[in-house]
Amino acid sequence: MAIARAPHAAGEAPRDAAPAAGLNSVHLTLEALEKRxxxxxxxxxxxxLQLRQGELLGLLGPSGCGKTTTLRMISGLVPVTAGRILVAGRDVTALPPYRRDMGVVFQAYALFPHMTVAENVAFGLEMRKVSRTEAKERVMRALGMVRLEALADRKPRELSGGQQQRVALARALVIEPSILLLDExxxxxxxxxxxEMRNEIRDIQQRLGITAVFVTHDQVEAMAICDRIGVMRAGRLEQIAxxxxxxxxxxxxxVADFVGRMNHLRGTRLEGGGVRVGEAVLATAGTSPAGEALLLxxxxxxxxMTPAAxxxxxxxxxxxxxxTVRRVTFVGDALHYEVAMGAETMLVESSTVSGPQSFAxxxxxxxAWSPDDTLTFPAGTEA
Ligand SMILES: Nc1ncnc2c1ncn2[C@@H]1O[C@H](COP(=O)(O)OP(=O)(O)OP(=O)(O)O)[C@@H](O)[C@H]1O
Ligand SMILES: [Mg+2]
Structure with missing residues (x-):
């Protein structure tokens, strides 16, 4: 699907502070944002945080950690309590949403019920005084991106939840924003x-060099398409990488628990570097003072996993x-085993294609595992 940025019509927010340096220059800066x-x-x-032009940031975190609030502050839908938002170096903290050149897809899609799909998508263009002919063409292009051309004349109540969600996406893309904010x-x-849609979003975002923040509950989705991921916890950014x-x-x-499964072992550092876990002494890559209580x-x-025979x-x-194997769960492309190891229960995953070996x-x-694959944290730092 070939799409290009259309020239900006009169009345549309000028990209005056557009980064001349292009990709890799800092585009969106959040400075000590706070919302109470x-x-x-x-x-x-x-x-x-700082996002480069064309960068896609995934925002992950448990329900209520502040993801939507963060997007709402960036887009201008809620005022910040403290802090600043800069777009290409320009302070937009006090600007209303429509002057920020940002496309937003809300968690609750907030479509206008009395308007058709096409009218919903065209809304942002009308606000920006784009001509009717141009608007029509851009609306159909945006609906094409989300595969909804055929439903242009329907009302939101005549659509499934997923179709409504795609209308919301088209509505954000149609204004060809320099920043795209996507809330699940x-x-x-x-x-x-x-x-399909996540790859589509990634393609569009990369092709147009849009800087984007993508909120999701799905860490696999975030890993798959994002340049960087931020994990939030109780209103704070815990790690960005x-x-x-x-x-x-x-x-x-x-963070370790949030981005994939983990085994947890509790132990104590010994003189000489090992860690005592129950009866066992395990090797880890790092060091810490003897006697320190650790979470591995x-x-x-x-x-x-190999047979003891x-x-x-x-x-x-x-x-x-x-x-000793205690439980076996087949999940399609992998087998999950629960294995009693001393007093601990270890989860072991093995690919069903990697070999004939399976256990009962x-x-x-x-x-067997490498010390390099053993992460070590001081006990008490866990959630
Ligand atoms: N208008 C409001 N008034 C009071 N508290 C609010 C308001 N909006 C959000 N909050 C609170 O702010 C916190 C963060 O909410 P937010 O919607 O940003 O979470 P979230 O990370 O998007 O969660 P979810 O994954 O469930 O969508 C929550 O504790 C929420 O109850
Ligand atoms: Mg939310």
């Missing part, structure tokens, strides 16, 4: 359409521990 409602604890506090834009779509960094080197146990975390798919696997610096409940096994 009355005397409640802040919904968002001390939120600072795919939450009502089935798995297949969701995958590339998907790989976030997954491999989470800075807190909260290991991703389930980083653990290799064959020889114990070569330790070669790895952690090797005996265990009651099997005696060895679990």
């Amino acid at each position: 409602y009355g005397n409640l604890p802040p919904s968002v506090s001390a939120l600072s 834009p795919l939450s009502n779509l089935d798995a297949k359409l969701r995958d 590339t998907p790989l960094e976030m997954y491999e080197r989470p800075t807190t146990p909260f 975390m290991v991703r389930p798919h980083r653990i290799q 064959t020889a114990q696997p070569e330790a070669a610096g790895r952690n090797v521990q005996p265990g 409940v009651g099997d005696a096994v060895f679990l």
Whole structure:
């Protein structure tokens, strides 16, 4: 689907401060943003980040952590309590939403019930005084992007939830914003359409060099399309990093748990570097003072499992521990095992395509993993 940015019509927010340097220059800056409602604890506090032109940031976090509030402040729908919002260096904190050149897809799509699909999508263009002929063409192009050309004349009540969601997406894209704010834009779509639309959003966003913030509950979705991910917790940005960094080197146990499954082991650092966990002594990559109480975390798919009937696997610096399979769950492309290891229960994931090996409940096994795959946090830092 070939789309290009249309020339900007009179009355449309001028991109006067558009970054001449283009991609990689800082486009959106949030400086110590804070939002308080009355005397409640802040919904968002001390939120600072910088997005480069054309960057897609995924915003993840549990319900109520402040994701929607953050988008609402950026778009100007709620005033900030403190802090500043800069677009290409220009302070827009006090500007009304329609002067910010931002497209927004709301969590609740907020379509106008009395307008058709096409009229809903055209609304932002009318506000910007785009000519009728041009508006018509742009509306159909935007509906094409979300595969809804055929439904242009329907009313929102005649659409499914997923179709309404796509109208909301078209309405945000049609104004060809320099910044796109998406609040769980795919939450009502089935798995297949969701995958297609997320790739579509990524394509459009990259092709047009739009800077975007994408709120989602789905960490896999965020990993799949985002340049960086921010994990929020109780109004604060806990970590911001590339998907790989976030997954491999989470800075807190909260983030580690939020972006994929984790095994948790509690232990105490020994003289000489090992960590005592129950009866076992495990190796970790890091060091810490002897006697320190630690939380160790290991991703389930980083653990290799072998039958105890064959020889114990070569330790070669790895952690090797005996265990007994307690539960087997088939999830299509992987098998999930719960394995009793001393007093602990370990989750182990193995791909169903990686080998013929599978295990049954009651099997005696060895679990083996590398110290490098063992994340170490001081005890008490977990959620
Ligand atoms: N208008 C309001 N008045 C008072 N409190 C509010 C208001 N809007 C949001 N909040 C509170 O601010 C906090 C953050 O809400 P927000 O909608 O940003 O969460 P969220 O991360 O988007 O959650 P979800 O994933 O459920 O959509 C919540 O505790 C919420 O109750
Ligand atoms: Mg929300």
